[in-house]
Amino acid sequence: MSTTSSTSSASSTPAATVRNGVPVDKLFGTINKVTDDPSLAQFRFTARNDWLEGTASRSTIHEWAGAGGEHVHVKEFSFDADHPTLGHGYGPTPQEYVLHALAGCITAGVATTAAARKVELTKVTSKVVGNIDVRGVLGIDQAVRKGFSDITMEITVEGNADDATLRALVDGSRTHSAVYDMLTGATPVNIEVATESAEPAAR
Numbered sequence: 001m002s003t004t005s006s007t008s009s010a011s012s013t014p015a016a017t018v019r020n021g022v023p024v025d026k027l028f029g030t031i032n033k034v035t036d037d038p039s040l041a042q043f044r045f046t047a048r049n050d051w052l053e054g055t056a057s058r059s060t061i062h063e064w065a066g067a068g069g070e071h072v073h074v075k076e077f078s079f080d081a082d083h084p085t086l087g088h089g090y091g092p093t094p095q096e097y098v099l100h101a102l103a104g105c106i107t108a109g110v111a112t113t114a115a116a117r118k119v120e121l122t123k124v125t126s127k128v129v130g131n132i133d134v135r136g137v138l139g140i141d142q143a144v145r146k147g148f149s150d151i152t153m154e155i156t157v158e159g160n161a162d163d164a165t166l167r168a169l170v171d172g173s174r175t176h177s178a179v180y181d182m183l184t185g186a187t188p189v190n191i192e193v194a195t196e197s198a199e200p201a202a203r
Helices: 002-012 024-036 094-116 163-175 178-184
Strands: 048-053 056-066 069-081 121-131 150-159
Touching: 024 094, 069 094, 094 121, 094 150, 094 163, 094 178, 150 163
Parallel strands: none
Antiparallel strands: 048 056, 056 069, 121 150
Protein backbone atom coordinates (compact mmCIF):
# COMPACT_ATOMS: atom_id res chain seq x y z
CA MET A 1 0.00 0.00 0.00
CA SER A 2 2.78 2.42 0.96
CA THR A 3 4.75 1.50 -2.15
CA THR A 4 1.77 2.22 -4.39
CA SER A 5 1.20 5.52 -2.66
CA SER A 6 4.86 6.45 -3.09
CA THR A 7 4.86 5.56 -6.77
CA SER A 8 1.67 7.49 -7.38
CA SER A 9 3.05 10.54 -5.62
CA ALA A 10 6.28 10.42 -7.60
CA SER A 11 4.52 10.05 -10.92
CA SER A 12 2.23 12.98 -10.19
CA THR A 13 5.18 15.31 -9.52
CA PRO A 14 6.10 17.15 -12.73
CA ALA A 15 9.74 17.02 -13.71
CA ALA A 16 11.61 20.31 -13.65
CA THR A 17 12.04 21.81 -17.10
CA VAL A 18 15.64 22.50 -18.07
CA ARG A 19 16.32 23.96 -21.52
CA ASN A 20 19.80 24.99 -22.74
CA GLY A 21 20.96 24.30 -19.18
CA VAL A 22 18.56 26.96 -17.88
CA PRO A 23 16.08 25.93 -15.13
CA VAL A 24 12.98 27.33 -16.82
CA ASP A 25 10.63 26.86 -13.84
CA LYS A 26 13.09 28.72 -11.60
CA LEU A 27 13.46 31.45 -14.22
CA PHE A 28 9.74 32.17 -14.40
CA GLY A 29 9.38 31.63 -10.65
CA THR A 30 11.96 34.34 -10.02
CA ILE A 31 10.22 36.70 -12.45
CA ASN A 32 6.90 36.11 -10.68
CA LYS A 33 8.37 36.67 -7.20
CA VAL A 34 10.08 39.91 -8.21
CA THR A 35 6.91 41.09 -9.93
CA ASP A 36 4.91 40.46 -6.75
CA ASP A 37 7.57 41.97 -4.45
CA PRO A 38 9.73 44.63 -6.18
CA SER A 39 11.99 44.89 -3.12
CA LEU A 40 13.48 41.52 -4.12
CA ALA A 41 14.79 43.11 -7.33
CA GLN A 42 17.44 45.14 -5.52
CA PHE A 43 20.85 43.49 -6.02
CA ARG A 44 24.35 44.63 -5.06
CA PHE A 45 27.57 43.23 -6.52
CA THR A 46 31.04 43.87 -5.09
CA ALA A 47 34.60 43.49 -6.39
CA ARG A 48 37.64 44.00 -4.14
CA ASN A 49 40.97 44.93 -5.70
CA ASP A 50 44.61 44.90 -4.51
CA TRP A 51 47.61 46.34 -6.32
CA LEU A 52 50.33 43.78 -7.11
CA GLU A 53 53.12 45.72 -8.85
CA GLY A 54 53.52 48.08 -11.76
CA THR A 55 50.19 48.21 -13.59
CA ALA A 56 49.05 44.84 -12.25
CA SER A 57 46.24 44.29 -9.75
CA ARG A 58 44.06 41.43 -8.58
CA SER A 59 40.31 41.55 -8.00
CA THR A 60 38.34 39.10 -5.89
CA ILE A 61 34.60 38.57 -6.09
CA HIS A 62 32.75 36.66 -3.39
CA GLU A 63 29.88 38.36 -1.55
CA TRP A 64 26.74 39.66 -3.17
CA ALA A 65 23.31 40.77 -2.04
CA GLY A 66 19.92 40.24 -3.63
CA ALA A 67 16.52 38.57 -3.40
CA GLY A 68 16.14 39.98 0.09
CA GLY A 69 19.36 38.64 1.61
CA GLU A 70 23.17 38.60 1.80
CA HIS A 71 24.94 35.79 -0.06
CA VAL A 72 28.34 34.51 -1.19
CA HIS A 73 29.29 32.71 -4.37
CA VAL A 74 30.15 29.00 -4.18
CA LYS A 75 33.80 30.11 -4.01
CA GLU A 76 35.85 33.29 -4.11
CA PHE A 77 36.71 34.17 -7.71
CA SER A 78 40.00 35.88 -8.55
CA PHE A 79 40.89 37.90 -11.67
CA ASP A 80 44.21 39.52 -12.55
CA ALA A 81 44.57 42.60 -14.74
CA ASP A 82 47.67 44.20 -16.26
CA HIS A 83 48.84 46.29 -19.21
CA PRO A 84 50.42 44.65 -22.29
CA THR A 85 53.19 47.21 -22.81
CA LEU A 86 53.89 48.52 -19.30
CA GLY A 87 52.98 45.45 -17.27
CA HIS A 88 54.40 42.09 -16.29
CA GLY A 89 51.92 39.75 -17.97
CA TYR A 90 49.63 39.14 -14.99
CA GLY A 91 46.47 39.20 -17.06
CA PRO A 92 44.29 40.98 -19.63
CA THR A 93 43.72 44.72 -19.50
CA PRO A 94 40.69 46.08 -17.63
CA GLN A 95 39.34 47.17 -21.01
CA GLU A 96 39.40 43.57 -22.23
CA TYR A 97 37.43 42.48 -19.18
CA VAL A 98 34.75 44.93 -20.30
CA LEU A 99 34.58 43.13 -23.66
CA HIS A 100 34.32 39.80 -21.83
CA ALA A 101 31.55 41.21 -19.64
CA LEU A 102 29.55 42.27 -22.68
CA ALA A 103 30.00 38.90 -24.39
CA GLY A 104 29.07 37.02 -21.22
CA CYS A 105 25.98 39.12 -20.57
CA ILE A 106 24.64 38.92 -24.12
CA THR A 107 25.34 35.17 -24.31
CA ALA A 108 23.56 34.51 -21.02
CA GLY A 109 20.62 36.54 -22.25
CA VAL A 110 20.42 34.55 -25.47
CA ALA A 111 20.41 31.28 -23.52
CA THR A 112 17.70 32.34 -21.07
CA THR A 113 15.56 33.99 -23.74
CA ALA A 114 15.81 30.86 -25.87
CA ALA A 115 14.85 28.70 -22.90
CA ALA A 116 11.82 30.86 -22.20
CA ARG A 117 10.75 30.71 -25.85
CA LYS A 118 11.28 26.94 -26.08
CA VAL A 119 14.18 27.17 -28.51
CA GLU A 120 16.88 24.49 -28.20
CA LEU A 121 20.32 25.99 -28.83
CA THR A 122 23.23 24.06 -30.31
CA LYS A 123 25.84 26.82 -30.56
CA VAL A 124 26.41 30.40 -29.48
CA THR A 125 29.78 32.01 -30.25
CA SER A 126 30.85 35.63 -30.41
CA LYS A 127 33.78 37.93 -31.06
CA VAL A 128 33.87 41.35 -29.41
CA VAL A 129 36.30 44.01 -30.62
CA GLY A 130 36.86 47.40 -29.02
CA ASN A 131 38.91 50.21 -30.56
CA ILE A 132 40.70 52.74 -28.39
CA ASP A 133 43.04 55.68 -29.05
CA VAL A 134 45.48 55.63 -26.11
CA ARG A 135 46.50 59.28 -26.54
CA GLY A 136 43.62 60.14 -24.24
CA VAL A 137 44.67 57.63 -21.57
CA LEU A 138 48.31 58.76 -21.72
CA GLY A 139 47.36 62.44 -21.42
CA ILE A 140 48.83 63.32 -24.82
CA ASP A 141 45.62 64.79 -26.21
CA GLN A 142 42.81 65.70 -23.82
CA ALA A 143 40.38 65.96 -26.73
CA VAL A 144 40.68 62.21 -27.36
CA ARG A 145 38.21 60.01 -25.51
CA LYS A 146 39.79 57.81 -22.83
CA GLY A 147 37.48 54.86 -23.37
CA PHE A 148 36.58 52.75 -26.38
CA SER A 149 35.67 54.78 -29.46
CA ASP A 150 33.46 51.90 -30.60
CA ILE A 151 32.70 48.24 -29.84
CA THR A 152 31.61 45.63 -32.37
CA MET A 153 30.16 42.26 -31.41
CA GLU A 154 29.80 39.50 -33.99
CA ILE A 155 27.60 36.69 -32.67
CA THR A 156 26.58 33.38 -34.22
CA VAL A 157 23.50 31.59 -32.91
CA GLU A 158 22.42 28.11 -33.98
CA GLY A 159 19.32 26.23 -32.83
CA ASN A 160 16.07 24.53 -33.83
CA ALA A 161 14.37 27.70 -35.04
CA ASP A 162 14.24 29.85 -38.15
CA ASP A 163 16.55 32.76 -38.86
CA ALA A 164 14.14 35.43 -37.67
CA THR A 165 13.55 33.66 -34.35
CA LEU A 166 17.28 33.21 -33.69
CA ARG A 167 17.95 36.87 -34.49
CA ALA A 168 15.14 37.85 -32.14
CA LEU A 169 16.93 36.03 -29.32
CA VAL A 170 19.89 38.39 -29.70
CA ASP A 171 17.62 41.44 -29.89
CA GLY A 172 15.84 40.33 -26.74
CA SER A 173 19.13 39.76 -24.94
CA ARG A 174 20.52 43.15 -25.97
CA THR A 175 17.35 44.91 -24.85
CA HIS A 176 17.61 43.44 -21.34
CA SER A 177 21.41 43.29 -21.00
CA ALA A 178 22.76 45.07 -17.93
CA VAL A 179 26.27 45.38 -19.40
CA TYR A 180 24.98 46.71 -22.73
CA ASP A 181 22.97 49.28 -20.80
CA MET A 182 26.02 50.30 -18.73
CA LEU A 183 28.12 50.75 -21.88
CA THR A 184 25.55 52.69 -23.88
CA GLY A 185 24.04 54.77 -21.07
CA ALA A 186 25.52 57.10 -18.49
CA THR A 187 26.12 55.23 -15.21
CA PRO A 188 27.03 57.47 -12.26
CA VAL A 189 30.39 56.40 -10.80
CA ASN A 190 31.47 57.75 -7.42
CA ILE A 191 35.09 57.35 -6.24
CA GLU A 192 35.63 57.75 -2.49
CA VAL A 193 39.28 58.03 -1.47
CA ALA A 194 41.00 56.90 1.75
CA THR A 195 44.71 57.63 2.20
CA GLU A 196 47.52 56.54 4.49
CA SER A 197 50.58 58.69 4.01
CA ALA A 198 54.10 57.28 4.42
CA GLU A 199 55.52 60.80 4.69
CA PRO A 200 56.75 61.89 8.15
CA ALA A 201 54.49 64.36 9.94
CA ALA A 202 55.45 67.99 9.36
CA ARG A 203 56.96 69.77 12.37
